[in-house]
Amino acid sequence: MIDSMLILIAAAFLLAGFIKGVIGLGLPTVSMGLLALTMAPGQAIAIVIVPAIVTNIWQTFGGPYLRDIMRRLWPLIVGTVIGIWLNGGLLTGPYAAYGTVILGVLLVIYAIVGLCKFSFKVAQRDEKWIGGIVGLVTGVISAATGVQVIPSMPFMQAIGMQKDELVQALGVFFTVATVALAFNITAAGLLTAATALPGAVAMAASFAGMFIGQAVRTRMQPDVFRRWFLIAMIFLGLYLAVGGFLKIHG
Template sequence: MDEMGLVLFAVAAFAGGFVSGFSGFAMGLVVSGVWLHIITPVQTAALIAGYGLLTQGYGILKLRQALSWRAIWPLSLGTTIGIPTGVVLLTYLSPVHLRFGVGTLLALYAIYSLARPAFKPMKIGIMADIAIGLVNGLVGGLTGLGGIVSTISCQWRGWTKDVQRGVFQPVLFAAFVVISISMGITGAFTSETVKLYGLGLPFLLAGLWSGFRVYGKIDDEMFRKAVLALLLLAGLSLIVPPLVSGGA
């Protein structure tokens, strides 16, 4: 990697940390747009998994007073089952068409939700939460966007921003644990990847701290809109590449 590549790598790490600190998710979405141009896809995936454990762990620590284990465990259980299932299904389904379909649904949901007031709070039971977690894991295994469905479900409940993050961040942490173990088994964490991890770590931490500072200054409605904007970006990230390449 040349000097310009190192600068881009560090800037992306800071931006990813900032977005994670501010919203609680989407770090991988931000960094992959840059890193995939300067390091390998395997290194990018391994770094996102490794940094994801750090960003979500930091978020859990900062919001520990808002944690609700009653809401966390069903979503986490479904997610840990859904991720490997989704990865297996990739061998039988068209990833291009699948990602395009999921991306379209995400974009439509985000646009609709941004154009109207917040949903009336819903009450969701344990079995429904396990099912939501399963879908969350499936989507993560099929598209690489873990935590999207659980994040959306937290918005449906009308919780405050702290309570939402106190639930979907532990679920994301569980997802990153499963992903990291899987990648470790496949040998994705090489010495070169560990060096890159150390290189980007201070920039990621600086971004994470800065993002949390901004998060503390916004209200629940602004947080809702920020999450929806990131969900729209996530949807577009799945829709645009197939259109550009003509694969959809």
């Protein structure tokens, strides 16, 4: 039983790390989506949290834009931390059962936004206050599902960050948000010694997947891979949302 679960965790993080290596993001989103097929989101995020923090720290210091990123994104970051802190009981409270449904819906939205390549801009004078609101919404969503890509990533794209700066900005933002989430799940009793072995397996598989993905990225078209990845996320999200809803109301 334990061995089969560890194999599932290793496979999920190997795939998630591979995707992150190819397109620069997706480790928490993919791993949470896959693990949620067999466990509650609260249990899944306890396994995801450490690999997510470490891989995002790796990404944070992979470029020269850190000072400019902090200057532009601090309202988004602060808002997200506040949103996570204010809603710390969502993973274990009376509405925790809806976490799988919400996660499924978010995966579908995330994939559709990516496929449609919605293009909208946020004026520089409006970055701060809009960033704070987007951060609060992202924090609430993250507290319930462990996923932080909606609506934070579309916002970062909308303020005009270039490719390399955006990749580093995602690393900075996800590092801070994931650390804040780690305090939540620790306080809720979800992050315990029992998660150490699954977390270690997840960490090793994540880095193995990232290295493979980075090697493959030089030999394939990332846009083609990203398109099929997003299509797969739609089907996974629909499966989680419908399955979770039927489980609650069945």
